Amino acid sequence: MTVGISDGIAQGFAVALDPTNLLYVFAGVLIGTVIGVLPGLGPTATIALLLPLTYTIEPATAVILLAGIYYGSMYGGTITSVLLRLPGEAASVVTTFDGYQMAKQGRAGPALGIAAIGSFVGGILSVLGLMLLAPPLADLAVSFGPPEYVALTALGILLVTYLGSGTPLKSLSMAALGLLLATMGQDPITGTTRFTFGSIALFDGLDFVAVAMGLFGVGEILHSLERTDKVQAVTRRITHIWPSRQDIRDSSGAIARGSVLGFVIGVLPGGGGVISSLASYALEKRRAKDPSRFGRGAIEGVAGPETANNASSTSAFIPLLTLGIPANVVLALIFGALLVQGVTPGPQLISEEPEIFWGVIASMVVGNVMLLVLNIPLVGVFVQLLRVRAGILAAFALLVTMAGVFSISNDSFDMWVVLVFGVIGWLMKKTGFEPGPLVLAFVLGEIMETAFRQSMLLSGGSLDIFVTRPLSGGLLAVMAAVVVISVVLARRRRAAFRQVDPDEEAGPDPEPAPGHEARRTAADVDTDVPSAPGDR
Amino acid sequence: MRPPRALAALLVTTAALAGCAEDSASVAAADYPSEDVRLLVPYTAGGPTDIAARAVGAHLEGELGRPVVVENLPGASGATAYVEMISAEPDGHTLSMTALPTAVLNYLSNDVGYTREDLAPVGVVTQVPSGIVVPADSPYQDVESLFEAARQDPQAITVGTPGATNTHAAETRRITQLYDIPLTVVPFEGNSEVQTALLGGNVAAGFANLSQDLLPAIEAGGLRVLAVGTEERLDYVDAPTLVEAGYPELVQSTTTFGVIAPAGTPEEVVATLEDALRSAGEDEAVVEALDPRYVPEEFLGSADLADLFAETEETFRGVVGD
Known part of the structure; x- marks a missing residue:
């Protein structure tokens, strides 16, 4: 049924090396790097804002562009983390721990160099994993019925609330709100309308793209307008980008482990850049002979996490391209882009739209090579981007957003949705609520409700269907395990937290305690939106 | 666009003054189309209805001698586009693609603010069994x-x-x-x-x-x-019909894609559009774009589409809303 993997790869490169697609890969990774550098615009906000521009181009090209932005931002985010201790996007938060210390010691070049090399290795290994694992997984996925989708989406919502959160209660309430919003519009089984208030505009519920653009895009723009502090332009020259032999020897293990860890975490629902980089940092620190080096410029502390976040941004495509389930918010946006194009990602994608599947994968190889070439010599140029005034950027982004959202279905109603959710997103940011769980629950909620009701129809109303089928039963068991482990970990974390000296934490050189580290950075997890300079 | 049209109507009226006294509607009809024609598509760009609309739109453009602008207004199972079309002037300059029986089922089961009475059928483009x-x-x-x-x-x-x-x-x-x-x-x-x-x-x-x-x-x-689910067997699918299998009533599952105008559109305008649509079925390039398997052998015009609306409503009235 499916084309052989080697045929697929060949076809993929034929697509990826098409001049138009080459141009879009390049545009994607360049935009990704730029927004990775600019604090205030993460990949989520950028993809949300650029989404409507992709509707007129070929589906494969659209995903190639958006994917390029995603993994490109993983490279770009490193630069400011190292040089300014200012994570350009959330997944690079951990890089500030050791990367900035290296820069202070005059080793900014090797830090950036090893990050680029690690990202490249992680990206390429992850693409290889994607090539080998996705087709068999898609074959397996065909047997996924509604009960399995219920289990998967429930697991996804659980993980995103648990993993990506400051306070579980806040993210849980946001996920609940997302689920509630997902029930608006026509009932998927009976076709009657719910919460439409007699308005035809609400017949299909709220438009996901409009909600996401509002919460991430406009919310972030509004939030950034409140900030007045300006980033100091960097004038320091960066020399010796290429890491020394010793550096490479020190980091090769971290890069290898980061690739595997990032790949695995990326596949999990709710996984993604931030969690994988955190996990890699924690792993490297635990493995180190002298853990006290970490936070004082250990090159492994840069190499591992940077490798892992790029690996995870690639492997996160696996559940989307094989099951039609977005693993994180960025992938949810790409999911939306494909749906608008009339392409439903799912088990049939590889056999029915091979040019999308293989083309996107091959473009990742091309894009990673481009990024390596771009990053090493051009680091200095990218840093100058920090001179762009936030106000100009904000006005431009808002204009693109409003024009873009109107173009989705030529409906001015969606523009109001964006504005309303923009204000909600801004308020959420101010009050410490994350839009991530809301948006993901909004997307997954629709899939979950439909699948749940389909399951009920299939089973004649019996809930047994979820546990008697091996796949859904297994997934639900995993879910139960996650809950148990999280409770145990939370208890341990509380114990660890008590041992931390509060003074040390507030010190100028934070070397976060294991438990607290997860907490602190969690505020940015999944929003992919870095906070103001000086927030950290 | 209103002033030039009024002017055009005035000129035509002046020219026709010597003869009989024409009413304004038929003047407008004789003049049709006097401006760009909007063809609304109730589904997203790139879908089958959109592709059909673009093929038909290009053909209508040639027949009518005026630009036909295809506009996607997806949402609410078509209601968004139909409401927009009904609110436009019924002069044939705003048309919509439609899909049956979805269009009928939608107004039967939901309060969308219109019924069959508000639509003027023009003709059938394709039928997908x-x-x-x-x-x-x-x-x-x-x-x-x-x-x-x-x-x-x-x-x-x-x-x-x-x-x-x-x-x-x-x-x-x-x-x-x-x-x-x-x-x-x-x-x-x-x-x-x-x-x-x-x-x-x-x-x-x-x-x-x-x-x-x-x-x-x-x-x-x-x-x-x-x-x-068709009355006759299909030449591209090797299977009996439900009728042959002993279920003569089961012939309502075909999806019909057609063109509609707002109710109140002058008959002459509908007839002009109907003719233009009929010739689309004879144009090989259009048929190729639509997929020859789905273009009806015999053109189904305004009256046929109206019958289809009535029949669909009759068939499904008892099925929905329970």
């Missing part, structure tokens, strides 16, 4: 054995349909109502999800459009068609 399909390894070799299994065990036969409010779900419920065959409708999103559910063995059968996206799986042997 449906069929009952099973995976290749299904134990059911014909539709009778499938229905017999359902009679034996009312829980046994689940039927995947590509939507909750479209023809297939309604037609499946009619099978249960008319012939007392207990089938469980499991709505999915579109043909591809039905296909996945069939291949994964999650539903026993599917009732879906035999459209371009499903035919390759049938030709490749992954799916088998037990019966088609």
